[in-house]
Amino acid sequence: MRHDLSDLADTKQNDIQVAHPLMLTPGILALLSGDGPVRIPVARPSLPRTDLLVPYLRQIDETQIYANHGPLVDQFEARMAARLGLQRSEVISCNSGTMALVGLIRATRSLWNHPGRLCLLPAYTFVATAGAVMSCGYECHLVDIDPVSWAMEPAALRSHPRLSEVGLVVPVAPYGRMIDLQGWQDFQSETGIPVVVDAAACLDQLMRDSSCVPEAVPLALSLHATKSFGSGEGGLVLSCNSTLVKETYKVLNNGFFGSRDAQTVGLNGKMSEYTAVVALAELDGFADKLARWAKVAEAYAAAPPAAGVRLWTAPDVSACYALAEVGSAGHAADLRARLTDRGIDVRNWYGAGLPAHPAYAHLWKDTLTVSNDIASRVIGLPCFTDLTDTDISRITAELR
Numbered sequence: 001m002r003h004d005l006s007d008l009a010d011t012k013q014n015d016i017q018v019a020h021p022l023m024l025t026p027g028i029l030a031l032l033s034g035d036g037p038v039r040i041p042v043a044r045p046s047l048p049r050t051d052l053l054v055p056y057l058r059q060i061d062e063t064q065i066y067a068n069h070g071p072l073v074d075q076f077e078a079r080m081a082a083r084l085g086l087q088r089s090e091v092i093s094c095n096s097g098t099m100a101l102v103g104l105i106r107a108t109r110s111l112w113n114h115p116g117r118l119c120l121l122p123a124y125t126f127v128a129t130a131g132a133v134m135s136c137g138y139e140c141h142l143v144d145i146d147p148v149s150w151a152m153e154p155a156a157l158r159s160h161p162r163l164s165e166v167g168l169v170v171p172v173a174p175y176g177r178m179i180d181l182q183g184w185q186d187f188q189s190e191t192g193i194p195v196v197v198d199a200a201a202c203l204d205q206l207m208r209d210s211s212c213v214p215e216a217v218p219l220a221l222s223l224h225a226t227k228s229f230g231s232g233e234g235g236l237v238l239s240c241n242s243t244l245v246k247e248t249y250k251v252l253n254n255g256f257f258g259s260r261d262a263q264t265v266g267l268n269g270k271m272s273e274y275t276a277v278v279a280l281a282e283l284d285g286f287a288d289k290l291a292r293w294a295k296v297a298e299a300y301a302a303a304p305p306a307a308g309v310r311l312w313t314a315p316d317v318s319a320c321y322a323l324a325e326v327g328s329a330g331h332a333a334d335l336r337a338r339l340t341d342r343g344i345d346v347r348n349w350y351g352a353g354l355p356a357h358p359a360y361a362h363l364w365k366d367t368l369t370v371s372n373d374i375a376s377r378v379i380g381l382p383c384f385t386d387l388t389d390t391d392i393s394r395i396t397a398e399l400r
């Protein structure tokens, strides 16, 4: 019997909809007493087992290089570039998806030298998007999303009343759903405003179809343990513009490039050799992991449909998400309560949107009708590679 309630206290991914430990409903009491069914957590990451790490760890013992772009980080970046059909100079790793955004935003600012200090970004995203933008000195203006793509759309921004103040646009690929990258490239070339894409959850999609990597706009990706490809914490910067990648490298390397003189104001955003060990082992086994992810998505898709519930699974979203979209906020609230009461954890990965977080409540914003609506109707269901068909049947039965 798994009683561990530690996930309930995990605030990493905005689990504001998970039952508060003090809300002891009959279902939760049954779970705690051991009388109820086993609780299904919303995420239970599975990274490479120790045995698979050991050969790489032994290489660290030999080289005694632990940090600063060591040989394992180099190997990971080179292999990932090849896997994605990119040049070696078009990929760098870093220590989180947030740092990938920070590095790219700072590098973009220094290369473009755009005077605008306003950034447009969608209201419906994980808090890290806004945190990264603001930590680079931009002011944020939150834009509504499209009801079909759940993303900020380039056509909508072209006529934005504040466009003349804008120096950066950060579209987000929500849950790893591919966004209109060609549209963003056109937006960038037509307006002269640089675009940096928060593609945090897109790696499995890009590994399936690397032709998605755009020519002219860079992508920031997360390798967080909960993502489909995980290294614990970690991030990737992808761009076909090698000059931008080199500038990002400098930003994330305390400003250094080939000498001990800082050439730009930098930070330490480097991936450590230990993280590269996990990332390399994850890459070794990723074909198998993708097959396990696919099995989970297929089991969800095969469940008898529930009236009024649309299930979103891979490949429409990243494999690490299973989402239930329902028709009204009331239906969603009922479902969340029922699932939680029956020992099935759910999570609103993006909370109720950025303005619902105290830290971001003060940001400028457009009318956010769609963002608020989607946030209230989309529920993150359990999704991890160890989820069994029986678990999925139990979850989907509760949706009906």
Ligand SMILES: Cc1ncc(COP(=O)(O)O)c(C=O)c1O
Residues within 6 Å of the ligand: 096, 097, 098, 099, 125, 126, 128, 129, 172, 198, 200, 201, 221, 222, 223, 224, 233, 234, 235
């Ligand atoms: C949309 C989005 N942006 C940025 C991030 C930040 O990535 P990381 O947790 O690797 O810093 C995440 C992580 O979940 C995310 O979902």
